[in-house]
Amino acid sequence: SYELTQPLSVSVALGQTARITCGGNNIGSKNVHWYQQKPGQAPVLVIYRDSNRPSGIPERFSGSNSGNTATLTISRAQAGDEADYYCQVWDSRRVFGGGTKLTVL
Amino acid sequence: QVQLVESGGGVVQPGRSLRLSCAASGFTFSSYGMHWVRQAPGKGLEWVAVIWYDGSNKYYADSVKGRFTISRDNSKNTLYLQMNSLRAEDTAVYYCARGSIAAAGTAFDIWGQGTMVTVSS
Numbered sequence: 001s002y003e004l005t006q007p008l009s010v011s012v013a014l015g016q017t018a019r020i021t022c023g024g025n026n027i028g029s030k031n032v033h034w035y036q037q038k039p040g041q042a043p044v045l046v047i048y049r050d051s052n053r054p055s056g057i058p059e060r061f062s063g064s065n066s067g068n069t070a071t072l073t074i075s076r077a078q079a080g081d082e083a084d085y086y087c088q089v090w091d092s093r094r095v096f097g098g099g100t101k102l103t104v105l
Numbered sequence: 106q107v108q109l110v111e112s113g114g115g116v117v118q119p120g121r122s123l124r125l126s127c128a129a130s131g132f133t134f135s136s137y138g139m140h141w142v143r144q145a146p147g148k149g150l151e152w153v154a155v156i157w158y159d160g161s162n163k164y165y166a167d168s169v170k171g172r173f174t175i176s177r178d179n180s181k182n183t184l185y186l187q188m189n190s191l192r193a194e195d196t197a198v199y200y201c202a203r204g205s206i207a208a209a210g211t212a213f214d215i216w217g218q219g220t221m222v223t224v225s226s
């Protein structure tokens with residue numbers, strides 16, 4: 001079965017740029033989606049099909065996907081961006097990465 | 106507003122059954138594929154099942170295949186998950202989620218608040 005690999009944690013200074021990676025075999029050939037989940041809340045879709053933002057998601061959130069790595073980039077990180085972030089693809093079944101905890105210092 | 110509201114969770118003994126419901130509002134329910142996704146305590150997200158907009162196709166994660174059944178009633182704007190032969194490892198928050206048309210149904214653009222299922226003797 002297809003597997004997605006994310007770092008357990010990423011830290012970023014307030015106002016700086018955070019990059020969260022999602023690794024998978026030839027993931028660049030797949031559509032990658034990203035979700036933000038804050039404690040006690042349901043996940044929220046922040047990026048779909050590699051680099052598209054749903055309505056209401058700030059422009060600070062962007063995505064890219066090539067080769068074996070997809071990346072979620074959060075520019076000008078804010079305290080409110082602290083959350084778990086999950087990547088997801090469809091490969092016969094909906095597959096999620098293990099999640100990355102983003103800490104804003 | 107667009108909303109999904111789950112219900113039916115609770116504490117159940119191993120081997121017993123439970124049925125979850127998800128009431129949809131604010132959008133044309135019958136036009137969307139719908140999913141169940143679960144999250145064990147302190148763990149990541151796990152996709153459980155999908156049903157196409159008209160109920161014609163259903164797919165399951167290997168971990169629940171043969172035990173769980175997804176269904177829908179478009180006249181009632183409601184999604185269901187019948188869970189049989191429950192195991193301790195099924196303990197999780199269960200979310201219903203809408204398949205994103207913009208992402209050809211492969212992403213989840215609206216989520217409910219979740220309902221907790223605890224399987225314990």
